Amino acid sequence: MTLDNTNNTVTEQSTEQSNGWSIARILRQDFLPVLTDLRLAIALLLIIALFSITGTVIEQGQSLDFYQANYPEHPALFGFLSWKVILTLGLDHVYRTWWFLALLIFFGTSLTACTFTRQLPALKAARRWKFYDQPRQFTKLALSAELDNGSVDSLKQILKNRSYKVFQETDKTNILYARKGIIGRIGPIIVHIGIVVILLGSIWGAMTGFMAQEMVASGNTFQVKNIIDAGPWAATRIPKDWSVRVNRFWIDYTPSGSIDQFYSDLSVLNNQNQEVDHKKIFVNQPLRYRGVTFYQTDWGIAAVRVRVNQSPVFQIPMALLNTNGNSRIWGTWIPTKPDLSEGVSLLAKDLQGTVLIYDAAGQLFNTLRTGMSTQINGVKLTVLDVVGSTGLQIKADPGIPIVYTGFALLMLGVVMSYFSHSQIWALQIDGRLYVGGKTNRAQVAFEQEMLGILDSLSQEQTNEEKVIATS
Structure with missing residues (x-):
């Protein structure tokens, strides 16, 4: 009975091991070629x-x-794109949808698998040199020549002058292998790494970043609260131990009365209400503090300051009126009786300080x-001031430094990929010199280089013969 149980256990273990090998074989033989x-x-x-592009065209958040x-059902844009479709597919926050993040992960996995299964083995093969010791091996090369004069030693010096790295065995001085441009084999790997880093930065930014909008009147202090879009891990990024005060908001107008530029003078305050940073911002000149960026994007009229007879100064809020998109007008109602x-x-x-009063x-x-x-x-109604409000768009994207790093690697890899990986073999046997080579790109330039090497080799041999003849 004990023997039967032992046999059953061994059989189960063998079956599990066999199943594991089968799954690994399926992944390696069927799935991996598709993935790469x-x-x-x-x-x-x-x-x-x-x-x-869809996330750029369709307003997000x-x-x-x-x-x-803006996207009614009747008529729907392009016949199908309505607000229901946008919200159902998550096109109002494309970069944080599960399917978009899944695409990024799948694409990154494909590049990573390609790097390990193709690019790294290709680099390893390029770094490994192999000597050709048979004349027939040179016939398989893209470019080859058979010379009745010349020597490996002369060729070695010519190749070194052309920045080739030369390899020879100490006991086989009649055989030579040379290469240059190995950096061109590393370039595609750096490109893949750069793209993967960009994808990781995008995913990290989508998961931990947030975007908010605030409309704040001059003189008011606020904390970031009006969050319109945020990743699931963004809570720790939203500032809670510091606030921002709008010291002043103003607009510069052109002589014709149109807006030239609008400005916000901002101060960052700590919990003790002490200023820790200060900047005047305007369009394309934001305030950055602790990874949070404040952009000047909009403006409005927050209130009007008035006095009735000798009363104290009243600051009465103003609201944006509905003008069916014709213009922006703010209005309020001021009581004239207690x-x-x-x-x-x-x-x-x-x-600009002009107000209209209607009865x-x-x-x-x-x-x-x-x-x-x-x-x-x-x-007696006195209009003392019109109080402006600044519209701020507030963003935090911790993935941006990672994305920039990825772009730097990508550009570096692209530049490195332009270098050609050229290889040259030589064999001196039975009084003849066999020379051949190949490259992975710029074939015409390599052919011209090979002709130049052979010409230099012939010229050097001619000079040696003249020296011998003179002697």
Whole structure:
């Protein structure tokens, strides 16, 4: 009975081991060739590029109302692209969808497998030299020549002058192997590493980065809270121990009245409300602090500061009015009686200080500039200031340094790949010199180089013969 149990255990172990070998053999023989196929890598790259373009064209991280307004179902864009399709497929946050990240991982896996199964063995083979000791071996080379004069020693010096690395065995001085441009074999490996690093940086940024938008009035302090898009691991990146104060927001206008540039003067404050960083930002000149970047992207009117008769100064919020996309106008209502039974409407379209005052009947009553007053409904209304608000887009992408590193490696690998890996063999036997070579690129240039080497070899041999004859 014990023997039977032992036999069963051995049989089960053998079966499990056999199954393991079968799976490994299937992966190696069936799956690995597909994974390392160049056509698959190109197809994956094109698909990734297509969805990246989609993420650029379709606005990312917007609200539901935005997509419903800009991508209606009837009529749908291109007949199928509606807000429901966008939200269902995750096209409103393409770079963080599971299927896009899966494409990046699959593409990176394909490149990594190709590097280990093809590029590294090719480099290893290129570093391994093999001497040709039979004349018939030279007939298999792309370029070969048979000379009735010349020597291996003369050829050796010529090749060294042309930056070739020469190999010879101490006991076989009639045989020579030389090569140059081994860096060209390393280039494709660096290219693959660079692309994989870029993919890793993209994935890391998608998982840990976030984007927020804030509209902050001049003089206010805020913390980043209005998150519109964030990765699943972004919580630790959102600043909680420091805040930002908008010291001032202003707009420079051209003589014609159009906007020239808008600016925000920002201060970064620690928990003790002490300034730890300060910068005036404008378009394309953001503030960067602890991996978080503040971009100047929008502006608005936050409030108007007024005084009624001799009252204290009131700061009354202003709201953006719906003009069906014709222009941007902000408005508010200002009471002129304590019981709020009467009031006036006040409108402004920019921060140049001009406001329009309408009465209860909706008729334009007066036009004022900041600092001016008017009598209406039996009171003196003074407009002191129009308070602007800055629109900030706030981003954190920890993957950017990794992506930049990957691009640097990619460019380095591309440059290295332009170097040709050239190989030359030589054999001196029975009074004849056999020379042959091959290269992996720039065939015409290599042919010209080979002709130059043979010409130099013939010229050197001629000079030696003249010296002998003179002697």
